[in-house]
Amino acid sequence: MIRLNRLTDYAVVVLSQMGRDQDRVHTTARLAEDSAVPLPTVSKLMKQLARAGLVTSRRGAAGGYVLSRPAAQISVAEVITALEGPIALTACVDGAVDHCDVEALCAMRGNWNKVNRAIETALASVTLADMTVSPAEMFALPGRRPPGGKPAGMLS
Amino acid sequence: MIRLNRLTDYAVVVLSQMGRDQDRVHTTARLAEDSAVPLPTVSKLMKQLARAGLVTSRRGAAGGYVLSRPAAQISVAEVITALEGPIALTACVDGAVDHCDVEALCAMRGNWNKVNRAIETALASVTLADMTVSPAEMFALPGRRPPGGKPAGMLS
DNA sequence: TTAAAAACGGACGGATTTGGTCCGGTTTCA
DNA sequence: TGAAACCGGACCAAATCCGTCCGTTTTTAA
Ligand code: SF4
Ligand code: SF4
Numbered sequence: 001m002i003r004l005n006r007l008t009d010y011a012v013v014v015l016s017q018m019g020r021d022q023d024r025v026h027t028t029a030r031l032a033e034d035s036a037v038p039l040p041t042v043s044k045l046m047k048q049l050a051r052a053g054l055v056t057s058r059r060g061a062a063g064g065y066v067l068s069r070p071a072a073q074i075s076v077a078e079v080i081t082a083l084e085g086p087i088a089l090t091a092c093v094d095g096a097v098d099h100c101d102v103e104a105l106c107a108m109r110g111n112w113n114k115v116n117r118a119i120e121t122a123l124a125s126v127t128l129a130d131m132t133v134s135p136a137e138m139f140a141l142p143g144r145r146p147p148g149g150k151p152a153g154m155l156s
Numbered sequence: 157m158i159r160l161n162r163l164t165d166y167a168v169v170v171l172s173q174m175g176r177d178q179d180r181v182h183t184t185a186r187l188a189e190d191s192a193v194p195l196p197t198v199s200k201l202m203k204q205l206a207r208a209g210l211v212t213s214r215r216g217a218a219g220g221y222v223l224s225r226p227a228a229q230i231s232v233a234e235v236i237t238a239l240e241g242p243i244a245l246t247a248c249v250d251g252a253v254d255h256c257d258v259e260a261l262c263a264m265r266g267n268w269n270k271v272n273r274a275i276e277t278a279l280a281s282v283t284l285a286d287m288t289v290s291p292a293e294m295f296a297l298p299g300r301r302p303p304g305g306k307p308a309g310m311l312s
Numbered sequence: 313t314t315a316a317a318a319a320c321g322g323a324c325g326g327a328t329t330t331g332g333t334c335c336g337g338t339t340t341c342a
Numbered sequence: 343t344g345a346a347a348c349c350g351g352a353c354c355a356a357a358t359c360c361g362t363c364c365g366t367t368t369t370t371a372a
Contacts, residue, residue: 001240001253002275004158007331009246009268016264027347036261040333047349060340061346076271084157090165097157105192108172111287112165115232115278119158122274131267163360183318196362203320216369217317313372320367329358338349 008083010037011045012076015054016132019071025064045083052082076131077123087123089116164239166193167201168232171210172288175227181220201239208238232287233279243279245272 014035018026028046032039046065050057054074055065067074080087086095092109093116103109170191174182184202188195202221206213210230211221223230236243242251248265249272259265 001242001244002158002160002236004245005330006247010258013258013262013264029347035263036258038332041331043348044332050348057348058340059338059346059348061344062341063339063347065348080158086157088157089160091162102166102169102192106169107191108169108287111289115282118278119275122271122278126271131264133267161359185318194361197360199319200361206319213319214369215317215319215367217315218370219318219368221319315372316370318367318369321365322363324361324363326361327359329356331356332354334353335351336349337351338347340345340347342343342345 004080005084007041007045008080010035010041011049011079011083012128012131013037014042014045015049015067015074015079016071016128018055018065018067019128019132022070023066025058025062025066027064030064048083049079054078054082070129071132072127072129074128075124076126076128077120079128080123087116087120089119160236161240163197163201164236166191166197167205167239168235168284168287169193170198170201171205171223171230171235172227172284174211174221174223175284175288178226179222181214181218181222183220186220204239205235210234210238226285227288228283228285230284231280232282232284233276235284236279243272243276245275 014031014037017031017035028043029039031037031046032042035042046055046057049055050065054068056068057063057065077087085097088096090096090112091098091100092103092106093112100106100109170187170193173187173191184199185195187193187202188198191198202211202213205211206221210224212224213219213221233243241253244252246252246268247254247256248259248262249268256262256265
């Protein structure tokens with residue numbers, strides 16, 4: 001069902017959690033407790049996110065993780081990319097890593113690109129900060145696109 | 157990588173194939189040959205698509221499959237839905253079938269809805285006919301949204 | 313009347329991916 | 343020095359995906 005990886009979903013949830021307390025250091029234990037995601041899983045996630053540079057780790061006692069950037073400047077697209085690699089709906093779009101064995105004969109090879117880009121744009125326009133507000137007022141925040149405004153041009 | 161099911165991809169490819177010859181009946185054998193997708197797989201796909209009503213089957217000798225509607229009126233979203241069920245990025249969006257075990261405590265439960273809807277819209281705005289044209293002139297066809305026009309309002 | 317050509321339904325199984333756990337290091341602080 | 347945290351990776355159970363196969367049913371044409 002075009003499902004997002006469950007782990008990726010968790011990552012967004014946990015990162016948003018962190019966003020609520022911008023620059024406090026959060027231990028995995030605390031994050032796990034607050035988000036109901038099992039501890040070892042949170043740990044694994046944070047490791048990956050740290051490697052991708054989205055969070056910064058502080059080792060040792062009183063250590064933990066901090067968001068590298070304010071939550072309003074991290075898009076869910078970045079989170080996805082960090083955990084699952086480049087967003088590639090099919091194997092023949094531009095950033096794809098692997099190869100399609102039908103690609104040589106496929107008449108529509110490359111036509112997924114536009115669609116893929118549209119989705120990419122959609123995901124890039126939502127930040128972690130957006131994900132924490134109540135659904136009702138999402139995208140109605142001051143300073144963001146007004147409700148009737150330009151919708152970030154998909155399929156341009 | 158937010159990857160589309162390979163079978164779903166194939167389905168779109170094959171259906172587009174069919175769209176090139178609007179109302180001829182196509183046998184699975186022929187479709188397989190033309191698209192390089194293995195025959196039994198095409199067969200399986202067509203069965204599902206027939207059940208979903210996207211194609212009409214004609215049994216017996218000289219039988220085959222016909223598109224139920226012109227290719228320009230079938231969106232890729234429909235194809236995806238037919239094969240994989242409702243488009244649901246996570247388990248907590250509106251049309252989702254299954255349930256998230258963290259849902260009770262998750263602070264952002266429901267916030268994926270908007271994102272999900274945006275993607276849905278993107279996929280719904282691309283038809284099978286669009287997928288067959290050369291990438292260069294996609295969305296530059298007469299009668300469709302002009303290049304600078306309203307992009308079907310995502311995240312509305 | 314018969315034979316061939318097609319769709320139909322479903323079962324099956326191998327391969328791959330995913331989700332989650334565990335453990336032995338290493339770094340830092342009190 | 344010891345406790346608290348991250349770090350890296352191995353590991354595995356479960357689920358999913360993908361492709362194949364086979365017997366049945368329907369229709370057409372010889
Ligand atoms: S080449 Fe064709 S079959 Fe292969 S991934 Fe691209 S669209 Fe799908
Ligand atoms: S409830 Fe939270 S964790 Fe569960 S699917 Fe929705 S966003 Fe993800």
